[in-house]
Amino acid sequence: MALPGESSAERLAQYGGVQRLPFPKLELFQRKRFLDPALCDRLIELIEADRRPSTLADHDGDHYFRTSETCDLDPAHPAVQQVEAALFELNGIDSAHGEQMQGQRYDVGQEFKAHCDWFNPHGQDREKYCSVAGQRTWTFMIYLNDVPAGGATRFTTVKKSFQPETGKLICWNNRKPDLSGNVNTMHHGMKVRRGMKYVITKWYREKPWG
Numbered sequence: 607m608a609l610p611g612e613s614s615a616e617r618l619a620q621y622g623g624v625q626r627l628p629f630p631k632l633e634l635f636q637r638k639r640f641l642d643p644a645l646c647d648r649l650i651e652l653i654e655a656d657r658r659p660s661t662l663a664d665h666d667g668d669h670y671f672r673t674s675e676t677c678d679l680d681p682a683h684p685a686v687q688q689v690e691a692a693l694f695e696l697n698g699i700d701s702a703h704g705e706q707m708q709g710q711r712y713d714v715g716q717e718f719k720a721h722c723d724w725f726n727p728h729g730q731d732r733e734k735y736c737s738v739a740g741q742r743t744w745t746f747m748i749y750l751n752d753v754p755a756g757g758a759t760r761f762t763t764v765k766k767s768f769q770p771e772t773g774k775l776i777c778w779n780n781r782k783p784d785l786s787g788n789v790n791t792m793h794h795g796m797k798v799r800r801g802m803k804y805v806i807t808k809w810y811r812e813k814p815w816g
């Protein structure tokens with residue numbers, strides 16, 4: 607049984623079409639065509655309607671660290687609820703443990719430099735970001751479109767890149783079996799070279815999200 611706020615390789619495998627990448631030190635999965643193209647288009651419209659410059663915890667003053675635009679997706683919107691239902695069917699994580707779903711849009715030249723999604727236990731912002739809901743457990747990310755050039759997500763320590771593709775989902779466990787953050791989850795949303803890139807991201811926590 608997975609802990610609250612967690613999924614597991616066994617659970618993900620039940621869904622069908624889920625592939626685990628062959629890295630012993632990192633639980634990393636992909637599922638192609640997780641969302642259908644029409645739903646991806648609706649989500650892109652929502653991001654376009656509501657986007658604002660991204661912010662970031664603990665970026666050490668590098669204003670070019672995450673240059674994309676972000677939006678918090680409305681949990682009451684039918685398209686967002688459809689994604690939530692699909693995610694629950696896949697991962698079995700109680701939605702109370704999920705942060706609000708985020709949309710991101712990267713224009714040409716924009717990126718999200720190499721980082722881990724879990725919060726540094728020694729970082730200045732640990733208290734601010736983890737005091738209520740605890741650490742991030744799993745990340746689920748879905749590409750909403752094909753990007754003509756650039757925009758791959760590169761896992762830098764295991765040297766694996768994912769190419770954006772409409773509806774493709776990738777997910778990973780941010781923690782090691784001892785529940786500390788896994789440095790092998792380090793990933794870089796690389797610069798878009800041509801076209802636009804849209805993704806949605808869903809992060810889960812150890813404890814229910816306020």
Ligand SMILES: O=C(O)CCC(=O)C(=O)O
Pocket residue numbers: 710718723757758759760793794795796805807
């Ligand atoms: O856009 C990407 O490829 C990566 C996004 C990401 O790492 C994040 O939102 O935490």
Ligand SMILES: [Fe+2]
Pocket residue numbers: 721722723793
């Ligand atoms: Fe990330």
